[in-house]
Amino acid sequence: MIVVTGATGNVGGPTIEILRSRGLKVRGVSRHPEHPDDVAADLADLDAVKAALAGATAVFSIVPAEPNQLDMEKNVIEAAKVAGPQVVARLSSLGANPEGEDSVSRVHGQAEKLLEESGLPYTHVRGNYFMQMFLTQVDTVVNQGLFATCCVGSAQVGFVDTRDIAEVAAKVLTSTDYVGKTLKLTGPELLTFAECVAKLGTAVGKDLKFYDMNSDDYRNILIGAGVSEYLAGHIIGLYQRVGAGGSAVITDEVAMVTGTPARSFGTFAADYADRFKLKN
Template identity: 30%
Template sequence: MSQTIKPQKPILVAGGTGKTGRRLAQGLTACGRDVRIGSRSAAIPFDWADRSTWGAALDGASAAYISYYPDLAAPGAPEEIAVFIDMALARGVRRIALLSGRGEAEAQRSEDILKASGADWTILRCGWFNQNFSESFLLDAVKAGVVALPVGDVREPFVDADDIAEVAVAALTQDGHVGQLYELTGPRLLTFAEAVAEITAASGHNVRFEPISPAAFSARLTSEGLPDEMIALLMMLFTEVLDGRNAYPCDGVQRALGRAPKDFRDYARAAARSGAWSTVAEPVLVAADR
């Protein structure tokens, strides 16, 4: 007598086309899990700015990954996360992994909401992503040869998006990760100037770091037409969160995966080999996650 195999329910990746979400979706697919991409262009559309899209994206899902746009530090984010979690639980979604940010009070409010919700939760509290230099808002600046930001000698343990996604795969598919807060960082501290120097060494393309004032940075964002709320968010991230509060590495990757996190130098060499910085463009600053 043949046995009927019950299909697994899909895992919703809310933010499924972003730096971590895209990698997570690939990782889940590689281990045979059904993935539902949460994006505005998906078969079942999902938009953080439109709550009416959330229910259909959650219906029938077994678990969810939350990568909130534009950032958990944005005003009103915890309230949105609370509504999303309530909606998920009402639809039988029990396991939830939240992408959070280090040193952000609003992000930690969202963490507390998830912890108190009754969900089987895992929190991925992350520092600044390596991939911001090659896939996001610093890419064009690196290509142009000048990375100009309102930061000084503060050190940051830049974390690799590949590591974040691998931890998220484990959290959503394996035992032992429910109720865990993983603070995910790289293995060493770098200033932005030192990170740019690593990119120069890896790529052979001369890139320099240029510190600028917060006023100059704000004026530049305004000239590029960014909305006021996005400018306020970026100013907060660069002038408040980057004050040294996160200048220490953590063991979250080791705890979750049993291995050391990827080093920035290895990331820069791999990005250079991929051709990420092979063309020259004018520096552009746009909104992005961390």
């Protein structure tokens, strides 16, 4: 039984789909399960996490960006110690560093350290900035024809498609070949946000505008849209790291693990174009 937390998210969703399409037994974990084989558990509740991971032969630990992320990470580790899987793959961030300046890199660096120190057979699955994050602004793209960030300027990014992270995870979870390894997953090319927005516009058939704001204005917009102070700070810190060139990385590790080249941003834009089109 392969257990995947964050089962309904950007990475957990496609990972489970791939594993199930190969006939493997999977139990997805989230607070609002969407499949009959999945279970409801809050990662903040250790007993619930232990029950959700019982009998796991492999675990994919995907923990959401919340103020209590490290506590939830610890709960998954404690529950995995009881279950005794052959591998605990953990979704991490490309810039993971326990002493990192921004909270994204710091939390992921500290969580990786906790997992290593647990003695569990781990694999760090570090993703660069997800292409699917463009979906978080579908409404403004559709209604106002614009996409906004802060602090990124003309920095380049090796954006990765979460479907490729899922393909890699499916390999990692069904073998012991990647135990003890750190995988750095990116797309095949370096692009600026402005170039991505132009590609998205081509796919959608619309001239989209790109706004790169200062951090204060962006924070106000996020808070106004109902984003928590913590998550707003988390996102802005990430954009500042991106702006300083911290995500200007490409590797061939998707292809090395899966045998298939990582998807380009053009492929992402074409595949998701309908979501960015005005519904009549």
